[in-house]
Amino acid sequence: MAEIPGTGTELDRRTVLRRAAMAGLLATPAMGLLNACASGGDEGANTDTPSGEKSDTNPLGVDPKAPLEVVIFNGGLGTKYATDVHIPSYNKLFPESKVTFSQTEEIATVIQPRVNAGDPPDMINNSGSKLMDMGALVQAGQAQDLTELFAAPSVDIAGSTVKDTLVPGTVEQGQFNGKPYALNYAFTVFGLWYNSKLFAANNWTAPKTWAEFTALLDQIKGKGILPYSYAGANASYYQYLVILTSAAKIGGPDVLKNIDNLADGAWQAPAVKQAAQAWGEIGAKYGNKAHLGLKHTEVQLQQNQDKVAIYPSGSWLENEQAKDTPAGFEYAVMPVPSVTGSDAMPQTAIYAAAGEIYFVAAKGKNPRGGMEYLRHMLSKAGAQGFTKATKVLTVVKGATDGLTISPGLTSSDTMLKAAGADYFSYRFDTWYKKLDDEARAATNELMFSGGDAQKFCDRMQKAADAVKADSSIQKFTR
Structure with missing residues (x-):
């Protein structure tokens, strides 16, 4: 079962801020990050992470017993889609994995010091008015290259890779100089x-x-x-x-x-x-x-x-x-x-556009688990659950087929169809x-x-x- 405390993880916000202050890491978001992480690109990825045997159901080679930490921005979309849909989906496949969940309205304030200190969560929803500088994260080697995720088979759409199931332009929206480092999930x-x-x-x-x-x-x-x-x-x-x-x-x-x-x-x-x-x-x-x-x-x-x-x-x-x-x-x-x-x-x-950024920490403890979590978000069931919970479309094609949707979502879907390719x-x-x-x-x-x-x-x-x-x-x- 997922551990879903009300306000934090085992490393709570106050502890994070205190440790960061002691380490002199609470500089401005971009500069603090870049000063703490001089390397760039994939060179900074954590290679000493748990892995499991690859299979049809575990194409990314996740260690089924490895813990996973997920942090979600608590804003307009809420967090129930994570606690009620995506975490249970991940745990159904990996029941022995302890998933620790937390939410915050200030991603940069709470998470950036942990990134700087080398203790980032595995999967982060980088959103809100106090989001982290994504370009700086990529430059500092803190974001995982998601190429393997998009090439993996879909969880529940037979015969398709994850990329095949997505609205055109989704992968590109999260690219930085040709490589995908972010999933923009909400369309x-x-x-x-x-x-x-x-x-x-x-x-x-x-x-x-x-x-x-x-x-x-x-x-x-x-x-x-x-x-x-x-x-x-x-x-x-x-x-x-x-x-x-x-x-x-x-x-x-x-x-x-x-x-x-x-x-x-x-x-x-x-x-x-x-x-x-x-x-x-x-x-x-x-x-x-x-x-x-x-x-x-x-x-x-x-x-x-x-x-x-x-x-x-x-x-x-x-x-x-x-x-x-x-x-x-x-x-x-x-x-x-x-x-x-x-x-x-x-x-x-x-x-x-595809928006609402989710990324995997390259230097997290379980980046393969982080990518697998995104694969479950990009399943048809995961996308439908998200839309039911938030009244917002996802980048998964056809995920709203058969759903009864709200007036606002119906209106936005009508406007999108009228726009066509424009x-x-x-x-x-x-x-x-x-x-x-x-x-x-x-x-x-x-x-x-x-x-x-x-x-x-x-x-x-x-x-x-x-x-x-x-x-x-x-x-x-x-």
């Missing part, structure tokens, strides 16, 4: 979320053009409802994602590819400036400056109370707010409206944490503090140029 659809019952009661329809969008916001404002908002304290990436969605729709997906690749002047592209200009005006006219200091759940609660009409987020939102969603509220999502009449991509185009994503946020941090701050300035589009572009270009010029930061391309 997340991003857009503008609203209460479909509120819209129906007021005869409001989802806008397709920018003129329709601003006209709708005016109507909502006239009803005494805040038309549009997000939480500045910890969810500003929701908003910069929307800005970059508009940029990609205006100028095409290469706008985002150039940003990822640190191309010269990528943040100064006309499409980026035009998108920032359009959204800056939304913030100034329809937002609430007081929300700069609020957390995401605080603004989301206001939306559940019909005090905020439209909220940018990913498809985890419905599950995250389940306990606070009243009977008169029904989640739905719309694509970001077209900013111009000549956008390069259609109005139905969306940001949708969906896109970026990776700079996981490759370069410094750029992610700066994008959050620059977005808040643009939306809440009277920043203008050119200042936004200049600020982000300066940050990107600094990352590009910093020889200590490994560069990635796609």
Whole structure:
């Protein structure tokens, strides 16, 4: 049986922090990690780990008696999918393995000192506003190469490798210079979320053009409802994602590819400036400056109370707010409206991607067990269990077939089907944490503090140029 304590593992947070402080390891996340781990790539992998005999049911050669430690981020997806679905699946195959489980809302705070000290958990859900710098983890040899996992047979889809069962682009989304070091498991659809019952009661329809969008916001404002908002304290990436969605729709997906690749002047592209200009005006006219200091759940609660009409987020939102969603509220999502009449991509185009990072610690005690745990997550049963528990799609193809799904998930699935092949994503946020941090701050300035589009572009270009010029930061391309 899995050991599932309420707040920690055998090495609790206080002990971890105390030991880390004594060792002088509590530096900034990226620098503390890199200082502690000078080696890079697979050279840092733990080769002195338990292994078992490979077989059809144990293709990765896991030691069936070896303990396994799993850490899950406790956020919008919760943790029941791990405790109720994936850990039992792993233990069914390896009943003699003691699985230790813990959860935290601050992955970097709790786990990074353990990584630096050479005592990482085996499988880590690296997510949340305080996630670890994935690019730095890869550079320091702390993340396991998952090539063997993706080549292994599926747990329950006969005749298929794990990779064969996945939505196209999944493996690539977790690659760093051609090698997969992360599993992005949740197939997340991003857009503008609203209460479909509120819209129906007021005869409001989802806008397709920018003129329709601003006209709708005016109507909502006239009803005494805040038309549009997000939480500045910890969810500003929701908003910069929307800005970059508009940029990609205006100028095409290469706008985002150039940003990822640190191309010269990528943040100064006309499409980026035009998108920032359009959204800056939304913030100034329809937002609430007081929300700069609020957390995401605080603004989301206001939306559940019909005090905020439209909220940018990913498809985890419905599950995250389940306990606070009243009977008169029904989640739905719309694509970001077209900013111009000549956008390069259609109005139905969306940001949708494999997200929610899970990785195996290369220097953990049981990296083979960590990869096997991911194999169970990627089974059809594991994916269905996740979707039932979270109302979020996974990257496993066809896993929702036959499931009765919620209104919000139905809406996001409809939006995804309407987009067809016209969906896109970026990776700079996981490759370069410094750029992610700066994008959050620059977005808040643009939306809440009277920043203008050119200042936004200049600020982000300066940050990107600094990352590009910093020889200590490994560069990635796609």
